[in-house]
Amino acid sequence: MTLSLRALTKSYAGRLALADVGVELPAGGYTCLMGASGSGKTTLLRIVAGLERQDRGSVLLDGRPLDDLPAERRPVHTLFQDYALFPHLGAADNVAFAPRLLGVRGPELTARVRALLADVGLDMSFETRRPAAMSGGEQQRLALARALAGEPRWLLLDEPLAALDRPLRAGLRRLLRAVTRRRGLGCLHVTHDPEEALALADRLLVFGDGRLLASGAPAELYAAPPSLAVARLLGEVTPEPGGDGWLRPEHLRLCPPDRPPLQDMSLGTYPNRHVLSDMSQESLSVPLPSEPARASGTVGAVACLGDRWEVEVEIGGRVHLSRIGGAPACAPGQAVVVAWDPARVLRFAGQPA
Ligand SMILES: Nc1ncnc2c1ncn2[C@@H]1O[C@H](COP(=O)(O)OP(=O)(O)OP(=O)(O)O)[C@@H](O)[C@H]1O
Structure with a gap:
């Protein structure tokens, strides 16, 4: 499903956080958002998720406006840096939550949950384990399985790997790429890490002061950035x-x-x-x-x-x-x-x- 952002504008207390941002993101594409702190990346993600309301502009999926849909009815799922798992539920019940809401029950539910856990590299020994008894990397794998369980059309990722150390980040980055590409799932991923953006994205959006400074294929923007600010965000x-x-x-x-x-x-x-x-x-x-x-x-x-x-x-x-x-x-x-x-x-x- 093509995600269209049209002239999105948002201010907080008279200060522009997003200024007239417009872009078309094709179905199944992996887009990374980069930019200095405070440049509007999270605001954009929250508007697409329905957690924030824009002052002007529109968000559309395959041409259908999402603007009046509440967050829980949008076909998107947000993956946060802090995992946002249900702490009182074991791994299997965390993953089963969304399919249960969709009416899936019994052996079909069990099979689906096991397949999702296996997809993210968590074996059956994790099924009853609560998030507090899992490492950061395992919790983020579980958060990914839970995100996929709701069968979203787009996955929104707000620095999901930032809390992990470097080797874990690299492993999860590869997992994210493999799992989302296999499903043809569109992704909008905020990151500060140029290596992460260059490795994951087939399209990069670079923000500065709420404006879209550059948009294009990561390797092309790295080789021929349109400004010094964009060049520096992507590497020294x-x-x-x-x-x-x-x-x-x-x-x-x-x-x-x-x-x-x-x-x-x-x-x-x-x-x-x-x-x-x-x-x-x-x-x-x-x-x-x-x-x-x-x-x-x-x-x-x-x-x-x-x-x-x-x-x-x-x-x-x-x-x-x-x-x-x-x-x-x-x-x-x-x-x-x-x-x-x-x-x-x-x-x-x-x-x-
Ligand atoms: N709820 C809010 N109330 C007031 N100002 C806000 C609010 N949310 C964001 N802002 C402001 O809007 C601007 C953009 O914030 P945003 O969080 O989107 O930036 P960001 O690019 O995601 O930054 P970071 O990389 O540090 O997470 C900032 O100046 C921020 O202070």
């Missing part, structure tokens, strides 16, 4: 050495200062490209062109980020960031050359680095 940017543009840290490569451009045989997937030999032990997947832009600098701090390394390079009194795939063969204080593809430079009118 670092000034272009000696220029007035910006670069993503993974596009700034480190090279030994004394070597001319040469054929780097370690880049097996790009055998015909002439690149600068880079100083990381593992080659990056981002190739350089045959004539990269270059600048000389001095290595500052070097940090291991787990799966990547981050190197600060000082050039002309400014610090630039380079993120590479392996441990760099350089130490603080060492002279380096940084190289980058001029085509990767991000430029924003009126926002020079």
